[in-house]
Amino acid sequence: MGSPVGFQPADETIGVVGAGIVGLAVGREIALRRPGTRVVVFEKEQRVSPHQTGHNSGVVHAGIYYAPGSLKAELCVRGVALLREYCQERALPYREIGKLVIAVREDELGRMENLYERARNNHVPELRRVSREEIRELEPHAGGVAALYSPRTAITDYPAVAEEFAKDIAGAGGEVRLGFPVTGIDEVRGGRGGRGGIDVSSGTRRARVQVRVDRLIVCAGLQSDLVAALARDGREPRIVPFRGEYLLLKPERAHLVRGLIYPVPDPRYPFLGVHFTPRVDGSVEVGPNAVLALAREGYRLGTVSPKDLLGLAAYPGAWRMAAQHWRTGLREYRGSLSASAFMRDAGQYVPGVGAADVVRGGAGVRAQALDRDGSLVDDFRIHRLGRITAVRNAPSPAATASMAIAEHIVATVFGKA
Numbered sequence: 001m002g003s004p005v006g007f008q009p010a011d012e013t014i015g016v017v018g019a020g021i022v023g024l025a026v027g028r029e030i031a032l033r034r035p036g037t038r039v040v041v042f043e044k045e046q047r048v049s050p051h052q053t054g055h056n057s058g059v060v061h062a063g064i065y066y067a068p069g070s071l072k073a074e075l076c077v078r079g080v081a082l083l084r085e086y087c088q089e090r091a092l093p094y095r096e097i098g099k100l101v102i103a104v105r106e107d108e109l110g111r112m113e114n115l116y117e118r119a120r121n122n123h124v125p126e127l128r129r130v131s132r133e134e135i136r137e138l139e140p141h142a143g144g145v146a147a148l149y150s151p152r153t154a155i156t157d158y159p160a161v162a163e164e165f166a167k168d169i170a171g172a173g174g175e176v177r178l179g180f181p182v183t184g185i186d187e188v189r190g191g192r193g194g195r196g197g198i199d200v201s202s203g204t205r206r207a208r209v210q211v212r213v214d215r216l217i218v219c220a221g222l223q224s225d226l227v228a229a230l231a232r233d234g235r236e237p238r239i240v241p242f243r244g245e246y247l248l249l250k251p252e253r254a255h256l257v258r259g260l261i262y263p264v265p266d267p268r269y270p271f272l273g274v275h276f277t278p279r280v281d282g283s284v285e286v287g288p289n290a291v292l293a294l295a296r297e298g299y300r301l302g303t304v305s306p307k308d309l310l311g312l313a314a315y316p317g318a319w320r321m322a323a324q325h326w327r328t329g330l331r332e333y334r335g336s337l338s339a340s341a342f343m344r345d346a347g348q349y350v351p352g353v354g355a356a357d358v359v360r361g362g363a364g365v366r367a368q369a370l371d372r373d374g375s376l377v378d379d380f381r382i383h384r385l386g387r388i389t390a391v392r393n394a395p396s397p398a399a400t401a402s403m404a405i406a407e408h409i410v411a412t413v414f415g416k417a
């Protein structure tokens with residue numbers, strides 16, 4: 001993609017680490033909105049969006065869940081508007097199939113009400129409370145005591161959106177360098193025109209490829225703490241990988257679900273709970289759960305990385321998290337091992353659906369930042385250190401919010417236009 005680095009004169013070269021949807025949105029925003037700037041996105045794999053962006057639920061969140069005033073709340077709502085317009089303009093899939101957040105027990109109604117207030121504060125459009133009867137009208141096979149209904153919640157194809165961002169970068173004279181695992185980030189003083197820069201390198205000391213950029217933005221998802229540490233931005237917060245596994249409704253049972261069906265989430269966790277998710281290809285997923293993965297890119301139960309495990313074991317935050325949440329962790333492992341256990345929870349929302357109606361689907365791994373005190377970082381976290389800006393936590397809804405995150409980062413790096 002694009003032409004080799006360094007042959008086109010540019011006032012400034014901006015490097016971005018990571019060709020997931022956040023890195024590509026940032027690269028695109030700079031390439032299109034900052035004339036005279038050349039963008040180079042470095043990606044370690046051989047294709048764009050190989051990790052979180054290529055393994056998620058495909059939901060365009062309307063902004064229901066996020067603490068008012070948080071970056072998530074602000075950038076999710078703005079991100080929806082930008083993404084919707086972009087998908088329309090580029091004829092990419094974007095379907096407003098609507099979402100029910102269902103309370104299946106009376107004791108969940110208080111939490112549901114809190115969620116309603118949050119969503120109103122966040123200006124989620126057209127959100128309303130619905131009764132048991134209205135749940136049935138909207139989703140004839142679902143059940144519950146009451147629900148919130150968000151008709152504008154949508155589904156899309158994030159890998160297709162990311163591909164389109166990459167085309168925009170190339171079209172604006174930038175480049176996405178695939179197969180470029182960044183292994184070194186070194187600030188240099190002086191150098192070209194005396195203005196210094198950052199040497200971004202890949203490979204070993206003997207066979208090293210190096211690219212000089214003026215500024216660097218790190219959007220490395222599951223590796224973001226490690227890449228930020230290369231830039232001397234410190235290792236904390238650390239990334240903890242949580243695998244999310246999906247089951248798939250058998251095609252002959254997919255008609256049982258029309259829109260998105262979610263539980264009322266447990267406010268102690270940043271995850272939304274196992275949900276029913278129609279995909280743009282017509283299939284319906286059930287999931288994802290949240291199982292602590294034994295490797296950062298551990299898409300299967302048996303994938304173990306001793307290096308990642310040792311890194312986690314040496315971090316006090318991991319032990320504090322384990323002490324607080326081991327019961328939930330065990331329950332999630334049970335669901336991971338047995339489709340019946342998995343469906344016992346999910347089946348409460350669509351009572352006619354059980355383990356016989358599903359087959360194993362794919363899995364994704366979430367990059368979840370963890371503070372030293374054992375708390376899971378809830379909000380997006382973006383840190384600037386001189387010429388280097390690092391995205392340290394960009395979990396869901398970062399795909400939804402990607403274009404707004406890009407605007408925010410560009411304003412942080414270059415100042416508001």
Ligand SMILES: Cc1cc2nc3c(=O)[nH]c(=O)nc-3n(C[C@H](O)[C@H](O)[C@H](O)COP(=O)(O)OP(=O)(O)OC[C@H]3O[C@@H](n4cnc5c(N)ncnc54)[C@H](O)[C@@H]3O)c2cc1C
Pocket residue numbers: 017018019020021022023024042043044045048049050051052053054055056057058059060061180181182183219220221222223224227244288363364365366367394395396397398399400401
């Ligand atoms: C199971 C699951 C379900 C989700 N559901 C939703 C949803 O429905 N809606 C929503 O909005 N969000 C959802 N999310 C969250 C969303 O997918 C992520 O927030 C988003 O994709 C993050 O994008 P990213 O670009 O930061 O990370 P990634 O897509 O992971 O990209 C990071 C990139 O950096 C690259 N990289 C890492 N290290 C290096 C290195 N040293 N050198 C070069 N490249 C490197 C990686 O290879 C990768 O391509 C979900 C996530 C998961 C896992």
